[in-house]
Amino acid sequence: APRPSPLTPPELVMLDLNHTAAAEAYRVLRTNLQFAAVAHPVRALVITSPLPSEGKSVVSANLAIAVAQAGFRVALLDCDLHRPRQHRIFGLGNGLGVSTALLGIEGVSLDDFLQQGPLPSLRVMTSGPLPPNPAEVLGSARMRTILDEVGRVTDFIVIDSPPASVLADAAVLSRQADGVLLVLHAGRTSHDVARRTVAALQQVQAHVLGVVLNRMPVRGSGYYYYHSYNYTYAKQYYRRDDSLVGGAIPVTPPRPATNGKSAPAGEPARTPTDPSPR
Template identity: 45%
Template structure:
């Protein structure tokens, strides 16, 4: 049974699910000249829906016939294993420290064709150092060889430096905001922090936004 957060699977005809498909289309048009195959999703602070956005975007990419890997790079409060109901004994951290894992990473299949997940694995004492390491570059390269898209779920940008460090290793960064919750100064500070490290910030996603009744009635048919 798909997790309730995966609206693209549980209720694919809703405006919310269609919004994720629109996001997929926008990303593909954005990257016509330079493909965005390695994407990082973060938010200014916790609770804004970054992990849910990433998971649903991954579903739409996979449904479009793209080999997609979700990587839980939130090595402080990982959640992708819960969303996908997967074991988390091995994952990104074991790939970072065990050479054998580079050739045979602990990527787990999901019920969605073309979509697999590399969970966080055991949490390290120094997440920022791990994510900013040269070994992480090697991990990203190894994963990129196995997929058309690799999506990284990173910690909130204002909480820790992890997202800023990891942003230098990807093709694009998406900042997730939540309507009715996100504060304007938090969004501005997160944007400034990412731009300070020359992160390839390509846009924002607004979650929990209201939609017009005529739009809802159209998609409920």
């Protein structure tokens, strides 16, 4: 099976392994999201999973690349403020990120928090230092403002969220976004856990678009086929990455919208359902 170059992280199959079955599965996922969003345009997508270690961060990274490869301006936000991975996946610094953008730093613009990704049209906002109150800050008015501001300069936002059945963060983020994609570990995630997770998200009025069945073994596939993605240990997560922990962030509640959700602001922008790239 093809292998990535020494300069490409092995998780990013959409780069050097663009012609493999795994990469094609991401393109299928991108197309299926377009169809799923016909009646409900999606500009900000939360990607989560019921449990830790199901592959949500890798799916988030590769889907962001897949959408950027289609000519869209994409921002990937690492909102897993417990065990963030995007800075490691992309080999980026993590001094500035979501947490510091939420805190606000005098003289630092939002653009400074968005690092350049491996494609010209892909920007990545890493987690930054980890606050002690993640769910509270992710549901704040400042988080709504950040999404609005990022949405003004991009076409599509991918939000990497903590596991939905372990922490409240995913439910909080789902009310800030237009849709949710659930990543399930094939052969490990039970139907009952998946159903309960979907029900919990729908209870907070999240728009669950579908699921990604991850790590499906394919006969005769080799390593990267094993990591293909098909559209169709909770306690450890509370032990956050202590090397990244920062201070508390003051919180202002988000303003309510007429439809019961925090409404996006700013000028209209193209979504991945629009076939004509800028």
